Structures are given as C-alpha cells and as structure tokens.
Amino acid sequence: MKKQIGKWLTVLIPLLIGIGIIYYQFTTLTSEEIGKIKISFEKANYYYILLSLVIALVGYWSRAYRWKFALNHLGYQTKFSTNFLTVCVSYLVNLTVPRSGEITRAALLKKYEDVPFDKAFGTIVAERIVDLLIFFLFVFIGFVSQFDKIYQFLLSENVSLESLIITGIVGLVLFLVFILIWIYAEWEIILKLKKKLSGLVEGITTVYKMKDKWKYIFHSFFIWFSYLAMFYIAIFALPETSEISFDVVIMGFIFGSLAVGFSNGGLGAYPFSIALIFSLYGITKDVGTAFGWLVWTSQTVLAILLGLISYVLLPVLNRTK
Numbered sequence: 001m002k003k004q005i006g007k008w009l010t011v012l013i014p015l016l017i018g019i020g021i022i023y024y025q026f027t028t029l030t031s032e033e034i035g036k037i038k039i040s041f042e043k044a045n046y047y048y049i050l051l052s053l054v055i056a057l058v059g060y061w062s063r064a065y066r067w068k069f070a071l072n073h074l075g076y077q078t079k080f081s082t083n084f085l086t087v088c089v090s091y092l093v094n095l096t097v098p099r100s101g102e103i104t105r106a107a108l109l110k111k112y113e114d115v116p117f118d119k120a121f122g123t124i125v126a127e128r129i130v131d132l133l134i135f136f137l138f139v140f141i142g143f144v145s146q147f148d149k150i151y152q153f154l155l156s157e158n159v160s161l162e163s164l165i166i167t168g169i170v171g172l173v174l175f176l177v178f179i180l181i182w183i184y185a186e187w188e189i190i191l192k193l194k195k196k197l198s199g200l201v202e203g204i205t206t207v208y209k210m211k212d213k214w215k216y217i218f219h220s221f222f223i224w225f226s227y228l229a230m231f232y233i234a235i236f237a238l239p240e241t242s243e244i245s246f247d248v249v250i251m252g253f254i255f256g257s258l259a260v261g262f263s264n265g266g267l268g269a270y271p272f273s274i275a276l277i278f279s280l281y282g283i284t285k286d287v288g289t290a291f292g293w294l295v296w297t298s299q300t301v302l303a304i305l306l307g308l309i310s311y312v313l314l315p316v317l318n319r320t321k
Helices: 002-027 031-043 046-073 080-093 100-113 117-145 147-156 161-184 188-196 198-204 213-237 246-261 269-279 285-317
Strands: none
Touching: 031 285, 046 080, 046 117, 046 213, 046 285, 080 100, 080 285, 100 117, 117 147, 117 213, 117 246, 213 246, 213 285, 246 269, 269 285
C-alpha cells in the first residue's frame, strides 16, 4: 500500500507543481492577452504542427537507433522495437519527474532484454553527455551571433557579464578537479565507488570505444537537427511568427530546450521562456506565449500518446520475457 501511495505521489506532486506554474503564468496575463492567445490557437495552421510532429517522431526513431550502437558494443543484441518503445515511455515519464525517464528506460531494457541496469543506464548517461556537448555547440553559435542583444538584456536585468564568466570558470575548475580526483586518487572511498559503478562507467565509455562511433555521432547530430527542424517548421503555424529570422529561431530553440531540460517536460516553463526570448526581438508577449503553448501542447500530446501506446505494446511484443 505504501509503495502504491509513493508511486502516485511521485506523479501527482510534479503535476500539481506544474499546474501551479501554469496558473501563475495565466494570472500574469491580462484578459486581452488571454483572448489573443485563444485567437492564435483558432487561426493556427495545424498542417505545420502536424509536420513538426512527424519530424519529432523521426527524432524518436533516431534516438532509439543510436542506442543500439552502444548496446551492441557491450555485446547486447536488443530488438529495435524494444529500444524504440522504451524511448517513447521515457519521454512520457519525464513529464512527471525530470530525468526519471532515463531510469525507467534502463529498467525496462533490463526487464525485456536482460541488459544489466547499470550498463544500460551508463549508455544513457553517455548519450546525455554527447547531447549536452551538441547543445553547448548550439548555445555557443546562438550567443556569439546574438551577443549584443543578450548583453543588453543582461544589463537591463542587472546581471553583469563578468559575474557569469566567473561563475562559469569556477564551475569548470570544480568539474576538472572532480575528474582528476576520480582518475588519479587512490582513496578507499573512490576505489569502492569505482568498483560499484564499474558497469555504469563501462556504459559511459562506449562512445569512444565502439567501432560504429561515427554512425553514433551522426545520429547524435541528426537528433538535434530534427529538434531544431521541428521548432523551425512550427513557426509557420502562426502568421505573426511565420516571418521571424532564423537567428530568432535559434535563440527560441535554445531557451525552449533549457526549459524542457530543467523542468518536467517544460510544463509551464516552456511558453514563458519562448515569450521571454521572443520579446527581445519585438514579438509581443501574447504571440510568444501562444506560440510556446502551441508547440509545447502538440509535443506533449505526442509524448503522452506514444508513451501510453508503447507501455501497452512492450509486454505484448515481449510475451516470452
């Protein structure tokens, strides 16, 4: 009984927090702005939204296909259908507790393909590291191309560029110190941790050891370009956003991705982030918010539907497991 209550709480608490964020955001909007958002939804061209969902689905497929290279390197020949369905379930679970989908994904692979949890999870951590590096590449390109605009925004918010640089340097130094300690320290606690996490480390190091590393890297970039293409196609759904320049699209994509990464699927945070960054380029708050809700809602519906269907199909397609 306690376990069941605990499971329900892990789902309900994030959802309630998300609903609270959404409610707060709507209280900051005037009735006129809310009316404009409703009008935007009514006049949106859903052909482009549907096309963006198809591109998102291709990204799901690529993520599942990329995973097989790491698993094959570890000696596990898993079925692609299982990889794909577990990826879809992970997107659904991430809508509740941030990053919990990765744990679920490894647990499902252990259940249906008998891949040790620590090794499966290690390959997922490796994916996230690669994804983070590619995302940083997008951030670098975006911030370099839009430095003046961002700098003026930081000044308006009383945030100095120097403080951000110092924070970044301190974070990098601490990270490097941790890596050096992990590699070279002979402390007993470090040695015990290495032994316990050997499977996880093996999974993480698959990227540079696997023979198909270039195919893996290709799919890594392809996944992120599919995300960007999905976002770019969606701007044509509203007349007010259909003519924005590509540099604005890049910045919207970056801040939208940050909102998704640091919350449960971007619940409430995604439209707010999009409206904030679009406002720097003269796009009104109601239009930016409407666009954010339009993209977030469509992607969330896709994640929920695919996740639920996949959760049902997994035991059906793996009856012998």
